[in-house]
Every structure is written in C-alpha cells, then in structure tokens.
Amino acid sequence: MRKIILACALALSLSACAGNSLLVGGPSLSASIDNPVTPARLNAIEATFVGVAALAVGYRRLCLKGTLPPTCRDVVVKMSGYSRTARPLIARLRGYVKNNDQVNAIVVFQQLYGVVTDFQSYATTAGVVK
Amino acid sequence: MNLEAILGVINKGLSVLETAAEAGNDIVPILNIIKSLTQQGSSITQADLDATEKQLDKLLDELEAPLPDA
Numbered sequence: 111m112r113k114i115i116l117a118c119a120l121a122l123s124l125s126a127c128a129g130n131s132l133l134v135g136g137p138s139l140s141a142s143i144d145n146p147v148t149p150a151r152l153n154a155i156e157a158t159f160v161g162v163a164a165l166a167v168g169y170r171r172l173c174l175k176g177t178l179p180p181t182c183r184d185v186v187v188k189m190s191g192y193s194r195t196a197r198p199l200i201a202r203l204r205g206y207v208k209n210n211d212q213v214n215a216i217v218v219f220q221q222l223y224g225v226v227t228d229f230q231s232y233a234t235t236a237g238v239v240k
Numbered sequence: 241m242n243l244e245a246i247l248g249v250i251n252k253g254l255s256v257l258e259t260a261a262e263a264g265n266d267i268v269p270i271l272n273i274i275k276s277l278t279q280q281g282s283s284i285t286q287a288d289l290d291a292t293e294k295q296l297d298k299l300l301d302e303l304e305a306p307l308p309d310a
C-alpha cells in the first residue's frame with residue numbers, strides 16, 4: 111500500500127511538472143527528473159540560490175545606504191519573502207539528500223527550483239539585476 | 241529557464257555589484273563560488289557542500305534581517 115501511495119505521489123509530481131525544464135534530460139544542471147537529487151545537484155541549486163541571494167543582499171546594502179530610491183525598501187521586503195519561503199525547503203532538501211530519500215528529495219527540489227526561478231525573475235523585473 | 245541560465249544572469253548581476261564596490265567586498269567571493277560551480281561537475285566534496293551551505297545561510301540571515309527605520 112505504501113509503495114502504491116509513493117508511486118502515485120511521484121506520478122503526480124511528474125505530471126505537475128510537465129513542460130518544466132526539469133523534465134529536460136541530459137547532463138545539465140536542469141537534469142532529468144529521472145536523475146536522483148545527488149549532492150552535486152543539491153550543491154548546484156544551493157549555489158544558484160547563493161547567487162540570487164548575494165544580488166539581493168547587495169541591493170539591500172545599497173538601499174540602506176540611501177543610494178537607491180526609497181521604493182527599494184519594498185523590493186527588499188519582497189525579496190526577504192523568497193528567502194523565508196526557501197529556507198525550510200533547503201533544510202528539508204539537505205536532510206532528504208543526506209538520507210538518500212529520493213522520492214521526497216525530488217519533490218522538494220522541484221519546489222525549491224520554483225522559488226529560485228521566481229526569485230530571479232522578480233529580481234530582474236525589479237531592476238536588481240541590470 | 242534552467243539553473244545554468246539563471247547562473248548566467250546572476251554572473252552578470254554580480255559582476256555589476258563587484259564593479260560597484262559600495263555593495264561590499266564580501267560579495268566578490270560569491271562570484272568565485274558561482275564560477276567554480278560550473279567546473280565542479282559531479283565531483284562534489286563534503287567541504288564544497290559545507291561551504292555553500294554556510295554561505296547561503298549567512299546571506300539568508302542578512303536578507304531576512306528586519307529593516308531599520310527609514
């Protein structure tokens with residue numbers, strides 16, 4: 111019974127991602143959903159988040175220095191929301207990868223990937239990334 | 241957009257920040273992490289993971305810190 115539930119959960123997560131680049135195979139960082147979430151993939155998505163977060167922190171510092179228009183505070187608040195959303199996902203993903211719990215790791219990886227792309231997209235729209 | 245494409249955008253953005261030194265010098269080492277990521281492939285050591293985790297947690301702490309009054 112448990113195996114059936116797990117299989118259904120995986121099937122649902124796969125169908126939910128149809129059309130998403132996560133389903134694209136090959137050796138890229140956006141490796142196929144068939145691939146396990148290895149320590150390398152964990153590091154890749156974390157390092158990507160490091161990059162986006164670094165941009166956000168740089169923007170925040172410039173904002174607090176008064177270098178940017180006052181509306182920058184709204185942008186900083188919005189970006190901190192992405193951070194708060196991602197933090198528990200990152201913690202869970204680390205645990206799943208450590209225990210090689212691939213079913214849950216793949217699901218959480220997808221969720222975190224969504225946050226990363228949304229965060230990066232917002233940063234671009236808000237002018238954090240020139 | 242895949243992670244590689246995002247990294248490309250981030251690299252560009254970080255380069256801008258690096259030029260604008262006002263953002264803080266500790267942004268610069270992050271560029272190196274991003275650059276090395278593309279060269280690591282699948283040979284990730286525990287030290288690599290620990291370094292990335294530490295850097296990420298530090299950045300998220302700063303990003304989530306309350307804003308001082310304007």
